[in-house]
Amino acid sequence: xxxxxxxxxxxxxxxxxxxxxxxxxxxxxxxxxxxxxxxxxxxxxxxxxxxxxxxxxxxxxxxxxxxxxxxxxxxxxxxxxxxxxxxxxxxxxxxxxxxxxxxxxxxxxxxxxxxxxxxxxxxxxxxxxxxxxxxxxxxxxxxxxxxxxxxxxxxxxxxxxxxxxxxxxxxxxxxxxxxxxxxxxxxxxxxxxxxxxxxxxxxxxxxxxxxxxxxxxxxxxxxxxxxxxxxxxxxxxxxxxxxxxxxxxxxxxxxxxxxxxxxxxxxxxxxxxxxxxxxxxxxxxxxxxxxxxxxxxxxxxxxxxxxxxxxxxxxxxxxxxxxxxxxxxxxxxxxxxxxxxxxxxxxxxxxxxxxxxxxxxxxxxxx
Amino acid sequence: xxxxxxxxxxxxxxxxxxxxxxxxxxxxxxxxxxxxxxxxxxxxxxxxxxxxxxxxxxxxxxxxxxxxxxxxxxxxxxxxxxxxxxxxxxxxxxxxxxxxxxxxxxxxxxxxxxxxxxxxxxxxxxxxxxxxxxxxxxxxxxxxxxxxxxxxxxxxxxxxxxxxxxxxxxxxxxxxxxxxxxxxxxxxxxxxxxxxxxxxxxxxxxxxxxxxxxxxxxxxxxxxxxxxxxxxxxxxxxxxxxxxxxxxxxxxxxxxxxxxxxxxxxxxxxxxxxxxxxxxxxxxxxxxxxxxxxxxxxxxxxxxxxxxxxxxxxxxxxxxxxxxxxxxxxxxxxxxxxxxxxxxxxxxxxxxxxxxxxxxxxxxxxxxxxxxxxxxxxxxxxxxxxxxxxxxxxxxxxxxxxxxxxxxxxxxxxxxxxxxxxxxxxxxxxxxxxxxxx
Numbered sequence: 152x153x154x155x156x157x158x159x160x161x162x163x164x165x166x167x168x169x170x171x172x173x174x175x176x177x178x179x180x181x182x183x184x185x186x187x188x189x190x191x192x193x194x195x196x197x198x199x200x201x202x203x204x205x206x207x208x209x210x211x212x213x214x215x216x217x218x219x220x221x222x223x224x225x226x227x228x229x230x231x232x233x234x235x236x237x238x239x240x241x242x243x244x245x246x247x248x249x250x251x252x253x254x255x256x257x258x259x260x261x262x263x264x265x266x267x268x269x270x271x272x273x274x275x276x277x278x279x280x281x282x283x284x285x286x287x288x289x290x291x292x293x294x295x296x297x298x299x300x301x302x303x304x305x306x307x308x309x310x311x312x313x314x315x316x317x318x319x320x321x322x323x324x325x326x327x328x329x330x331x332x333x334x335x336x337x338x339x340x341x342x343x344x345x346x347x348x349x350x351x352x353x354x355x356x357x358x359x360x361x362x363x364x365x366x367x368x369x370x371x372x373x374x375x376x377x378x379x380x381x382x383x384x385x386x387x388x389x390x391x392x393x394x395x396x397x398x399x400x401x402x403x404x405x406x407x408x409x410x411x412x413x414x415x416x417x418x419x420x421x422x423x424x425x426x427x428x429x430x431x432x433x434x435x436x437x438x439x440x441x442x443x444x445x446x447x448x449x450x451x452x453x454x455x456x457x458x459x460x461x462x463x464x465x466x467x468x469x470x471x472x473x474x475x476x477x478x479x480x481x482x483x484x485x486x487x488x489x490x491x492x493x494x495x496x497x498x499x500x501x502x503x504x505x506x507x508x509x510x511x512x513x514x515x516x517x518x
Numbered sequence: 519x520x521x522x523x524x525x526x527x528x529x530x531x532x533x534x535x536x537x538x539x540x541x542x543x544x545x546x547x548x549x550x551x552x553x554x555x556x557x558x559x560x561x562x563x564x565x566x567x568x569x570x571x572x573x574x575x576x577x578x579x580x581x582x583x584x585x586x587x588x589x590x591x592x593x594x595x596x597x598x599x600x601x602x603x604x605x606x607x608x609x610x611x612x613x614x615x616x617x618x619x620x621x622x623x624x625x626x627x628x629x630x631x632x633x634x635x636x637x638x639x640x641x642x643x644x645x646x647x648x649x650x651x652x653x654x655x656x657x658x659x660x661x662x663x664x665x666x667x668x669x670x671x672x673x674x675x676x677x678x679x680x681x682x683x684x685x686x687x688x689x690x691x692x693x694x695x696x697x698x699x700x701x702x703x704x705x706x707x708x709x710x711x712x713x714x715x716x717x718x719x720x721x722x723x724x725x726x727x728x729x730x731x732x733x734x735x736x737x738x739x740x741x742x743x744x745x746x747x748x749x750x751x752x753x754x755x756x757x758x759x760x761x762x763x764x765x766x767x768x769x770x771x772x773x774x775x776x777x778x779x780x781x782x783x784x785x786x787x788x789x790x791x792x793x794x795x796x797x798x799x800x801x802x803x804x805x806x807x808x809x810x811x812x813x814x815x816x817x818x819x820x821x822x823x824x825x826x827x828x829x830x831x832x833x834x835x836x837x838x839x840x841x842x843x844x845x846x847x848x849x850x851x852x853x854x855x856x857x858x859x860x861x862x863x864x865x866x867x868x869x870x871x872x873x874x875x876x877x878x879x880x881x882x883x884x885x886x887x888x889x890x891x892x893x894x895x896x897x898x899x900x901x902x903x904x905x906x907x908x909x910x911x912x913x914x915x916x917x918x919x920x921x922x923x924x925x926x927x928x929x930x931x932x933x934x935x936x937x938x939x940x941x942x943x944x945x946x947x948x949x950x951x952x953x954x955x956x
Contacts, residue, residue, distance in 0.1 A: 301830050326832035327876050394880055430874035472876055498879055514879040517872065 152216025153241035154188045156208070158232050158253070164206050165226045167382065168197040171204045171354060172222040183219035185268040186240070188212045196268070197222060202351050202386040203271040217265040218242045218249050225251070228258055271385045273376050276369035278342045280319065284359065286334050287366050290321040291356045293332040293509045296478045297323040298349050306391035310352050313344030313393075322396050328475045329396060329498075329512040330482075345370055346389035358382055400512060404491035404500055406464025408437055412488045412503065416480035418456050422446045423473035425454040431474045432516055437467040437492075446473070467492050469499070470516040476501075479511045519625045519654055519686070520758065521635055522661040525602065526649045526669070526683075528619035529557035532598045533588055535647045536944045536952060544585040548573060551773050551936045552589050589937040593946040595619075601646050609638060612758045622658055624758050635684045654686035658756045659749035660693070662706040663724065667696055674699055697725035697750065707746045712739065724750060764869055765802060770795040771863020774933040777816070778859045784813065785849060787933035788862050789914045792845050793907075795864050796838045800898055805834035805875055808868040809841060811848035816860040823859075825852040833878035834870040837890045838897070841866070842911055 168184055176182050178200075185196040190212055196205045218240075228251055229238060236253040242262065243250065251258040282290075291310065299307030304326070311322045319340075320333040347355075358379050367378040370388070377384045423433050426446040436443040440462050445455040469492060480488065483503045491500040501511040525531060529547040534540045544561035548554065555571045565583045567576055573587070580587060599618045606613045612624035625631045635652040642650050653664025667674050668685045676695060679685065687693050703713035705724050715738070721727050728750035736744040745755040770791040778784050788811065799806055812826035827848040835841065845864055870876075897909045942950035 303829055304832075324879060326878055326880050329879055399879055427874070430870070430876075432874050496877070512879060514877045517875040517877060 152186075152188050152218055153213040153239070154193060154210045155213065155237055155239050156193065156210040158229060158234060158236040158238055160208055160210075161238055162226075162229050164195055164208050165222075165229060167206060167358060168195065168204060168222055169226060170357070171197045171199060171202060173199050174223075180219060180263045180267050180269070182221055182223070183263055183268070184222045184225065185217065185219050185265060187217040187265075188215050190215060198269055198271060199350075200269060200271075201348065202354065202384065204354065205383045205385075207381045214241075216242065219263045219265050219268050220249050220260055224260065232256070271374075271387075273374060273385045276371050276374060276376055278340065278371070279367065279369045280338060280340060282319070282334065282338075282366050282368065283336070284363050284366055286336065287368075288356075288359050289506075289509070290319070290332050290334065291352060291359065293482055293506065294321045294323040294330045295352050295356055296482065297325055297328055297330045298352065299323075299325040301325075305389050306346060306393055309346040309348045309389050311344050311346050311393040311396070314338065314341050316341045322393070324394075324396060324512075327472070327514050328479075329399065330479075331396070331400075331510045332506075333508040335508055343372065344393055345372070345375065346391060346393055347375065348386065348389050351375075351384065351386040354384060355379075358384075399498065400510070401491075401493055401497035401500065404493040404497060406467055406492040406494070407462070408435075408442060408464075408467070408490040408492070409461040409487050410442070410458065410490070411486075412480050412483045413485050415458060415488065416477060418444050418458050419473050419476055419480070422454045422456050423477075425452050426473060430516075431472050432470055433473040433476070434470050435467065437462050437464075464492065468518065470518060471499075471513060472516060475513045479513065482506070482509075482511075519628075519631055519656060520658055520661045520754075521623050521625055521631070521652050521654045522616075522658070522665045523606065523621050523623065523635075523638070523650050523652050524665050524669070525599075525619035526651055527557055527559055528599075528648070529590060529595055530559045530562075531648050532595050533591070533941055534559075535598070536594075537941065540586055544583055545588065546580070546585055547588050547590050548939070549590060551775065552938055556590065587939050589940040591937075591941050591943065593943045594941070597945045598646060598648060602642055602648060602650070605642055605645060606638065609641070612760055614758045614760060622661065622758055625654065632681060632684050632686050635686075636681055639683050650683065652684045654684070656752045657749040657754050658758075659706045659746055660687065660752065663687075663696060663700055663704075666700070666704060694725060697728055698723055700724040702727050705746060705750070707742065712743065715739065762802065764871065765804065766869075767865050767867035768795050768799050768806075769863060769865045770798070771812070771861055772933075772935050773861045774859070775936045776933075777819075778933055779857075781850075781853050781855075783933055784853065784859055784862050785846065786915060788845060788849055788864065789842060789911060791862070791864050792842050793838060793910055793914065795866050796836070796841050797898060797901070797906075799866055799869070800836050800894055802869075803872060804869040805836050805872070806841070806866040806869055807831050807834040808866070809844050809848065810865040810867070811845050811852065811863070812865070813849065813852050813859060813862045815857050819858055819860075821857060823854060823857045825854075827852050830868070832880060834868070834875050835890070836894050838894065838911065842913070846913075 172182060181199060187194045193208050193210045194205060196203060232238065232253045239252040241250050247262055249260045249262045294310050298309060307325055313320060317337055318334045319338045320331055322329065322331045355377060362379045364380060369376045373388055375386050375388055419433055422444045423431055423446050425448045426432050427449050433444055433446045440460055442458045442460045443455055444458060447453050479501050483506060486503055486505045489502045498512045498514045501513065530545045533545065533547065544565055545559040546555045546562050546567060547557040549556045553572060555567060555573065558567055562585055565579060567579060595618060603615050603621060606621055606623060610623045614622040616622055628634050631654050635654060639650050639652055642648060651665055651668040653661045653668055655661040655664045664685050664687050668683055671679060674696060677692060687696060700723055702708055702716050702721055702723055703710060705727060716727065721730055727747060730747065732744050732747045735747050748755050808828060808830050810826055810828040814824035815822050829844045829848060900909050944950055944952055
């Protein structure tokens with residue numbers, strides 16, 4: 152195998168693989184990327200056995216073939232090559248060695264057999280949907296911050312993608328807060344919900360930042376494939392049932408408070424400085440269009456700030472984890488935010504006109 | 519000024535309270551499962567019996583010297599300790615209970631500090647029968663050293679002692695003499711490992727540690743040892759902590775009295791430990807989020823096995839029923855047939871206080887937080903009043919275990935620790951109250 156490619160193109164491609172390849176692997180070949188050269192271009196693949204990322208790119212292929220090369224080392228060598236370099240990659244099958252050449256530099260790297268590189272099965276993906284990139288970005292980005300972290304609850308460690316027959320929605324929850332986002336366009340296709348694992352969600356989100364075209368998403372009950380132009384991600388899905396989230400969305404939160412997102416976010420950030428790093432408790436005491444935000448520290452320190460709000464209801468006194476509120480306000484960014492509180496123990500709903508198809512729930516702390 | 523009160527040979531002193539035959543005789547108290555020596559009377563110390571020595575290694579000395587050997591009886595020691603600490607708290611405002619037999623207290627504003635301490639030591643001896651030593655100095659580290667000097671007067675022969683059990687280091691010359699004659703390993707916060715490092719750097723005694731470059735110490739061993747250096751110089755870095763810091767974890771585990779093979783026996787031990795751990799947690803008014811159960815064989819077994827499993831709750835809890843349900847599941851997950859197990863235990867961690875509990879979104883409708891708290895409080899109140907284990911989980915069949923039961927000589931559970939030489943629980947069990955025949 153032998154090909155020539157511009158440094159810029161190769162580096163940009165390799166940067167997509169760095170977070171897919173695990174730094175510490177029990178199976179050595181998983182630290183490598185597979186490079187296949189065919190007439191007209193290259194295909195680079197990385198996998199951690201749960202997810203596979205493949206990218207096609209144009210190169211001047213002199214001789215077709217395939218190799219595997221340590222991902223991190225390859226990336227570092229290409230990163231340090233002069234900017235205008237033309238990178239030549241060729242292998243010596245007899246010695247099991249890959250040569251990376253540019254300018255006066257020559258690197259020889261031992262390689263592992265390309266046939267040992269695992270390939271993920273992507274047959275029988277029955278459901279296929281096409282979504283606009285901008286809308287899919289919202290589906291992912293408005294939910295990903297709510298994904299769980301706990302290894303013992305795998306079903307929460309991802310985004311739940313499902314359909315209600317009218318449109319497609321994503322939901323994520325870590326058990327304390329929940330976010331739900333729906334597509335504005337109707338998609339009549341009905342299918343069973345799937346849970347996309349956390350790592351896949353984060354990779355998709357990263358690639359979506361630089362991608363603006365339509366997205367093709369195919370999936371079965373156990374696997375999914377997403378095509379983003381030259382990039383293809385195949386991933387296993389979380390094999391579990393997502394909790395019945397609809398039942399926790401309260402229907403009768405009748406006390407509402409409307410605030411300016413940016414200034415309220417700054418207030419919470421300021422007041423919560425004093426709170427314990429672990430708990431981040433802030434208290435809202437709302438009455439007569441004034442919300443007093445307060446927080447206390449371990450050493451009996453106290454911080455308060457009053458904010459003018461539009462409030463309809465009798466009186467509310469409620470505690471929250473400041474981080475959860477700030478995460479939502481950071482997604483909303485600006486405009487007016489509506490908090491809907493309940494008199495009972497139900498969670499608080501946060502909504503915003505800017506994000507019409509998105510709803511956030513935050514469970515309060517014990518009073 | 520800060521003082522450190524330390525009870526002399528505490529466990530042995532407690533045993534002597536109720537058994538005068540032990541006075542003036544060599545006595546040792548053993549650790550859990552009667553494994554090692556953890557308290558020695560002065561007579562036993564003079565025979566060369568070392569602290570922490572395994573019993574089997576000194577069996578010949580014990581036999582030859584007619585040493586009285588006792589299993590540890592923590593219900594007595596805990597009870598006597600509470601009495602001593604209460605005397606201190608009644609007399610002083612800033613008291614930090616440092617361990618079962620040690621307490622720091624502040625002497626700020628007291629004019630004649632030694633006199634005050636002698637008064638306290640006499641009061642404790644009179645009211646509880648326990649002899650204590652008190653060291654007074656500018657910092658906690660120096661108070662610890664002063665206390666050691668009181669107990670080991672022979673090592674500081676040039677020093678003039680005005681009182682038998684109280685010492686205040688007032689003169690700089692005296693302090694220098696004491697620090698020069700105190701091995702660096704005996705300084706509070708310097709253990710065996712650190713002392714090897716310090717010795718390699720030519721720091722052999724407390725005076726040399728005091729005079730060393732504190733930046734070198736910080737760079738090599740961190741801020742904690744740097745604080746020790748500063749405290750030796752008289753700079754107060756550690757204050758009296760009157761409120762308890764939030765615990766990081768609570769672990770209850772015991773090595774079994776004999777090896778256990780059956781799941782039901784291990785489960786029956788675990789349920790007792792779970793109840794003890796949760797009750798301890800509730801005493802600190804804490805709610806836990808993380809529950810870990812571990813199980814292991816002895817490392818000397820032919821087939822060794824050790825495993826642990828952890829579960830994280832969405833909402834922290836104090837509810838014994840929920841914690842036991844999870845612990846039981848975790849044990850079932852890690853238990854494997856055909857091993858002889860020597861230890862099981864539970865660790866509760868990731869604690870929250872009542873004001874900082876994040877509620878669960880998923881099952882918020884089913885959890886009644888007030889009911890849960892009230893029920894646990896009621897159980898604790900009943901057990902405090904009528905004896906530990908009076909109300910317990912229905913899965914718990916260890917009716918003979920709980921130490922406050924009225925009848926004593928019932929058959930112990932198969933997993934209970936070896937306590938072959940245990941004295942009666944004179945102060946905490948009705949049937950063990952000493953009888954006087956007239």
